[in-house]
Amino acid sequence: xxxxxxxxxxxxxxxxxxxxxxxxxxxxxxxxxxxxxxxxxxxxxxxxxxxxxxxxxxxxxxxxxxxxxxxxxxxxxxxxxxxxxxxxxxxxxxxxxxxxxxxxxxxxxxxxxxxxxxxxxxxxxxxxxxxxxxxxxxxxxxxxxxxxxxxxxxxxxxxxxxxxxxxxxxxxxxxxxxxxxxxxxxxxxxxxxxxxxxxxxxxxxxxxxxxxxxxxxxxxxxxxxxxxxxxxxxxxxxxxxxxxxxxxxxxxxxxxxxxxxxxxxxxxxxxxxxxxxxxxxxxxxxxxxxxxxxxxxxxxxxxxxxxxxxxxxxxxxxxxxxxxxxxxxxxxxxx
Amino acid sequence: xxxxxxxxxxxxxxxxxxxxxxxxxxxxxxxxxxxxxxxxxxxxxxxxxxxxxxxxxxxxxxxxxxxxxxxxxxxxxxxxxxxxxxxxxxxxxxxxxxxxxxxxxxxxxxxxxxxxxxxxxxxxxxxxxxxxxxxxxxxxxxxxxxxxxxxxxxxxxxxxxxxxxxxxxxxxxxxxxxxxxxxxxxxxxxxxxxxxxxxxxxxxxxxxxxxxxxxxxxxxxxxxxxxxxxxxxxxxxxxxxxxxxxxxxxxxxxxxxxxxxxxxxxxxxxxxxxxxxxxxxxxxxxxxxxxxxxxxxxxxxxx
Numbered sequence: 001x002x003x004x005x006x007x008x009x010x011x012x013x014x015x016x017x018x019x020x021x022x023x024x025x026x027x028x029x030x031x032x033x034x035x036x037x038x039x040x041x042x043x044x045x046x047x048x049x050x051x052x053x054x055x056x057x058x059x060x061x062x063x064x065x066x067x068x069x070x071x072x073x074x075x076x077x078x079x080x081x082x083x084x085x086x087x088x089x090x091x092x093x094x095x096x097x098x099x100x101x102x103x104x105x106x107x108x109x110x111x112x113x114x115x116x117x118x119x120x121x122x123x124x125x126x127x128x129x130x131x132x133x134x135x136x137x138x139x140x141x142x143x144x145x146x147x148x149x150x151x152x153x154x155x156x157x158x159x160x161x162x163x164x165x166x167x168x169x170x171x172x173x174x175x176x177x178x179x180x181x182x183x184x185x186x187x188x189x190x191x192x193x194x195x196x197x198x199x200x201x202x203x204x205x206x207x208x209x210x211x212x213x214x215x216x217x218x219x220x221x222x223x224x225x226x227x228x229x230x231x232x233x234x235x236x237x238x239x240x241x242x243x244x245x246x247x248x249x250x251x252x253x254x255x256x257x258x259x260x261x262x263x264x265x266x267x268x269x270x271x272x273x274x275x276x277x278x279x280x281x282x283x284x285x286x287x288x289x290x291x292x293x294x295x296x297x298x299x300x301x302x303x304x305x306x307x308x309x310x311x312x313x314x315x316x317x318x319x320x321x322x323x324x325x326x327x328x329x330x331x332x333x334x335x
Numbered sequence: 336x337x338x339x340x341x342x343x344x345x346x347x348x349x350x351x352x353x354x355x356x357x358x359x360x361x362x363x364x365x366x367x368x369x370x371x372x373x374x375x376x377x378x379x380x381x382x383x384x385x386x387x388x389x390x391x392x393x394x395x396x397x398x399x400x401x402x403x404x405x406x407x408x409x410x411x412x413x414x415x416x417x418x419x420x421x422x423x424x425x426x427x428x429x430x431x432x433x434x435x436x437x438x439x440x441x442x443x444x445x446x447x448x449x450x451x452x453x454x455x456x457x458x459x460x461x462x463x464x465x466x467x468x469x470x471x472x473x474x475x476x477x478x479x480x481x482x483x484x485x486x487x488x489x490x491x492x493x494x495x496x497x498x499x500x501x502x503x504x505x506x507x508x509x510x511x512x513x514x515x516x517x518x519x520x521x522x523x524x525x526x527x528x529x530x531x532x533x534x535x536x537x538x539x540x541x542x543x544x545x546x547x548x549x550x551x552x553x554x555x556x557x558x559x560x561x562x563x564x565x566x567x568x569x570x571x572x573x574x575x576x577x578x579x580x581x582x583x584x585x586x587x588x589x590x591x592x593x594x595x596x597x598x599x600x601x602x603x604x605x606x607x608x609x610x611x612x613x614x615x616x617x618x619x620x621x622x623x624x625x626x627x628x629x630x631x632x633x634x635x636x637x638x
Contacts, residue, residue: 015465015466015469018466019466019469019470022470023475023478026475026478026479026482027478027482029482029483154618154621154622155614155618157617157621158565158614158617158618158621159610159613159614159617159618160569160572160573160613160614160617162572162573162576162589162592162610163592163606163610163611163613163614166592166595166596166599166606166610167606167607167610169599170599170603170606174599174600174603175603269471273471273472273473273474274473276473276474276477276577277473277573277576277577280576280577281596291474291477292477292577295477295478295481295579296481298481303478306474307471307474307475307478310471310474311469311470311471313471314469314470314471315469318469
């Protein structure tokens with residue numbers, strides 16, 4: 001198992017390098033000019049110097065190498081310094097956003113909590129709703145509950161978040177006035193009332209994202225439970241007189257969770273992608289909104305860094321899913 | 336041993352496609368999904384011939400109207416008829432969905448068959464598929480839209496340029512699942528006796544693929560075709576919704592939804608129709624795919 005994990009880790013390095021190269025080459029073709037905003041009165045030679053100061057004078061492969069060094073070497077050092085008060089990163093150049101003229105990572109660190117709160121909460125809520133639905137609809141296969149569950153998950157698959165978002169806004173904000181329409185990111189939780197407000201403004205985005213999660217995971221849970229319910233060990237467990245509750249909730253459930261856990265790990269990066277749209281609908285000021293803003297402002301270093309972070313999440317969670325599968329299921333041995 | 340005394344006429348011989356249709360009919364959701372999808376397709380393509388208003392006709396005096404007999408879905412902020420815009424938008428959305436699906440399917444089947452059939456290419460092609468699967472699709476699509484929108488619009492006109500761009504962008508980022516499924520099926524098929532028999536009479540690789548392999552992997556390809564349409568329609572709408580799709584005056588369902596969201600407080604009902612159209616199309620296509628999967632699987636058929 002350890003050798004497998006190490007092999008997968010080593011294999012992830014070329015994958016990540018390839019992805020960063022693809023993103024870099026795509027952005028190389030960008031027609032936008034970061035100097036477009038500079039007033040026309042600035043003389044061309046000054047403009048040329050400003051361009052050089054942004055690091056645009058050098059050939060592509062050197063800029064790619066510099067970006068790699070900044071992302072994988074300088075930024076972790078900054079993080080390390082920040083955590084332990086050391087000074088490894090002093091004087092080293094970080095990835096600078098063209099939009100804010102400051103380090104990209106500083107903005108990411110500001111925005112990330114909003115995204116993590118909404119996305120993380122929605123994923124947990126989605127899983128908590130999905131698992132009981134999946135278990136019960138498998139246990140009562142083809143019952144009315146199962147049919148309704150299938151229909152609802154089909155709807156969850158089919159209705160995109162950019163429709164459910166406005167729909168719940170119309171229903172709960174415009175007509176009923178229960179929840180606020182725009183997510184207030186400056187809101188701080190200090191006492192009970194502000195906590196309730198935070199909860200109220202989070203309900204709608206979390207529910208919209210959770211619907212998608214629920215649809216997928218309850219399908220997998222149901223299929224996995226159905227696979228296990230007809231196994232011999234279930235009959236044995238019933239034959240030795242275990243209660244139905246113990247048979248289903250302990251014996252079957254534990255075995256059925258093996259593939260579902262990996263699906264949960266695999267689905268997490270996709271949820272970050274979906275959050276881009278949900279953040280736009282509810283005006284949540286997270287990294288999805290940062291990416292859209294950077295794309296519209298032609299801020300290439302930010303776009304590259306954020307896109308690569310999304311890719312990194314995907315590769316990382318794929319790896320976790322593979323390793324988890326091997327650990328949880330003793331029948332699977334990769335070596 | 337055949338029983339020669341039995342002279343009763345046997346049931347007429349049935350073709351494979353008759354069996355498939357028979358099984359498909361039994362899946363009520365799939366049948367309904369197929370009918371609804373056909374109605375939507377015919378509605379958006381034939382509807383404009385019957386409907387008197389043009390999607391781009393501006394009648395500023397009748398702007399922001401609610402539903403009425405003359406305008407069943409109402410009119411927008413410039414007085415354009417929303418039913419006509421929905422039909423025009425549907426044409427674009429469905430056209431994008433179908434073309435992008437065909438591109439993704441073609442690429443996916445090609446990679447899948449080549450990888451499954453030629454052992455030497457299997458490793459590299461599957462690594463390539465894994466690499467593509469690890470790409471963050473939505474951010475990359477957004478980046479591609481930002482970068483290539485201007486040059487392509489300048490080259491072939493704004494609408495056609497964006498159409499080509501969206502179709503290619505969706506196509507090259509969604510072929511991987513098809514390739515994986517097809518490769519798996521081809522690998523299993525290659526071990527079958529009929530392939531060995533065909534090989535023994537000297538069938539060339541080209542004939543082997545087109546005559547023996549391809550017809551046998553048609554069913555997974557058809558199922559991923561339906562999923563591909565749904566995926567492409569949702570992706571196009573998402574791009575239009577984020578303002579990185581078609582130009583503002585060019586209606587698609589996602590674009591109409593985006594326009595409606597800006598007037599959410601004053602005219603909340605406008606959000607409903609484009610959203611419903613997207614969801615209903617995707618839902619019906621998904622059910623269609625579900626039914627096709629059952630109908631094309633001979634192990635389930637006849638039960």
